Amino acid sequence: MMDLMQKLAILGESARYDVSCSTSGVDRPNQGTGIGNASIGGICHTWTEDGRCVSLLKVLMTNYCEYDCAYCANRHSNDIVRAAFSPEELADLTIAFYRRNYIEGLFLSSGVVKSPDHTTELMIRVLELLRRQYRFNGYIHAKVIPGTSADLVEQTGFLADRISVNMEQCTVASLQQLAPQKTALAIAKPMQFIASRRQANRDEIIRYRHSPVFAAAGQSTQIIIGASPERDLQILSSTQRLYNDYQLKRVYYSAYIPINADKRLPAVSQAPPLLREHRLYQADWLLRFYRFEVSELLDIHQPDLDLEIDPKCAWALRHLDCFPVELNRADYETLLRVPGIGVQSARKIIAARRNRCLKLDDLKRMRLVMKRAAWFITCDGQYGAARIPQADSLRFLLADKAGIGRQSPMQLQLEDIPGVRAL
Numbered sequence: 001m002m003d004l005m006q007k008l009a010i011l012g013e014s015a016r017y018d019v020s021c022s023t024s025g026v027d028r029p030n031q032g033t034g035i036g037n038a039s040i041g042g043i044c045h046t047w048t049e050d051g052r053c054v055s056l057l058k059v060l061m062t063n064y065c066e067y068d069c070a071y072c073a074n075r076h077s078n079d080i081v082r083a084a085f086s087p088e089e090l091a092d093l094t095i096a097f098y099r100r101n102y103i104e105g106l107f108l109s110s111g112v113v114k115s116p117d118h119t120t121e122l123m124i125r126v127l128e129l130l131r132r133q134y135r136f137n138g139y140i141h142a143k144v145i146p147g148t149s150a151d152l153v154e155q156t157g158f159l160a161d162r163i164s165v166n167m168e169q170c171t172v173a174s175l176q177q178l179a180p181q182k183t184a185l186a187i188a189k190p191m192q193f194i195a196s197r198r199q200a201n202r203d204e205i206i207r208y209r210h211s212p213v214f215a216a217a218g219q220s221t222q223i224i225i226g227a228s229p230e231r232d233l234q235i236l237s238s239t240q241r242l243y244n245d246y247q248l249k250r251v252y253y254s255a256y257i258p259i260n261a262d263k264r265l266p267a268v269s270q271a272p273p274l275l276r277e278h279r280l281y282q283a284d285w286l287l288r289f290y291r292f293e294v295s296e297l298l299d300i301h302q303p304d305l306d307l308e309i310d311p312k313c314a315w316a317l318r319h320l321d322c323f324p325v326e327l328n329r330a331d332y333e334t335l336l337r338v339p340g341i342g343v344q345s346a347r348k349i350i351a352a353r354r355n356r357c358l359k360l361d362d363l364k365r366m367r368l369v370m371k372r373a374a375w376f377i378t379c380d381g382q383y384g385a386a387r388i389p390q391a392d393s394l395r396f397l398l399a400d401k402a403g404i405g406r407q408s409p410m411q412l413q414l415e416d417i418p419g420v421r422a423l
């Protein structure tokens with residue numbers, strides 16, 4: 001009979017490929033009636049180099065799965081060691097870890113047992129035990145299995161801070177090919193329900209201040225990159241639709257790690273496309289915070305992001321006629337388009353120039369990333385760099401020559417946390 005720590009080792013490992021948990025996005029202090037706090041920036045204060053968070057107890061309810069998604073380590077056809085927690089075991093374990101300060105919250109997902117609804121009922125039982133019996137007030141991120149019925153999604157949303165339905169593939173063709181038991185509708189329906197339920201919940205809270213909060217930290221999803229032939233244009237277009245139609249908080253991109261030998265997939269020897277994943281995150285950032293549209297970054301003639309330079313520099317190089325920008329006159333939107341100027345820097349520039357005409361020396365004091373910005377700005381009429389370069393040499397100057405130096409995806413193993421074995 002498998003003991004709890006053996007189950008934990010198996011089910012923690014099985015959950016490692018899901019990247020759709022990073023920040024908590026919710027601030028909820030303890031009111032003195034339970035244990036734990038959820039804080040906006042605090043839940044994921046330990047990061048692996050590739051951006052995956054480790055401070056949640058990230059675990060599957062079970063890695064038994066009746067589905068056979070080609071890219072997944074837990075798929076039905078894989079011959080792996082299987083395990084399952086009972087809801088009581090998992091709730092007890094979460095609280096024990098929380099009390100020992102190993103974790104600040106829970107990220108709970110699961111393989112599909114019997115049906116999406118049956119699986120979700122088991123997960124809801126864990127969340128009920130945590131919230132009602134243990135009065136656990138910490139952060140919880142729960143996955144919603146595609147195809148789960150609306151009333152169970154609703155129950156999950158009132159127990160968890162963040163809920164997410166993994167999209168995995170962004171075209172119907174790839175979904176059919178790689179995850180034949182899932183359908184686009186089974187993924188879209190709960191996403192749509194979560195979006196509309198959150199909207200209704202906002203109205204309830206305005207009317208009745210003490211109404212329970214539904215999915216306070218919103219919903220997110222994950223798209224796997226490189227397992228199927230979609231181009232970055234398709235991926236980012238899907239992303240933009242998700243942000244617009246379902247008000248997702250985040251779309252996570254997960255470079256496909258070849259683990260299964262399957263003729264539908266890239267070869268197992270192939271390295272995960274980590275640089276592509278990184279560029280997609282940069283482009284996603286531009287969509288969310290820099291007011292870019294996908295159509296400005298990519299089109300059918302150039303359907304993939306440039307791996308040598310970041311998407312904002314690539315846009316600037318295609319629009320050299322818009323530069324240089326005079327920092328004393330440019331509006332906020334224009335400032336945001338200058339490579340090296342971020343949201344904070346743009347705000348600082350606008351605040352500082354209210355009182356005086358900015359000079360180049362002021363920019364260094366404001367810690368602007370002049371290495372990039374210098375080629376695209378003037379300040380009080382003075383060009384930021386020593387010379388105006390040709391487009392080709394500018395591209396060379398802006399290229400990530402050293403790459404991003406990212407390492408293979410890894411997650412802190414539970415055995416690596418001192419004391420876990422002694423539980």
Ligand code: SF4
Pocket residue numbers: 065066067068069072073074075076110111112179
């Ligand atoms: S539903 Fe698909 S992705 Fe999820 S655990 Fe099962 S096989 Fe893996």
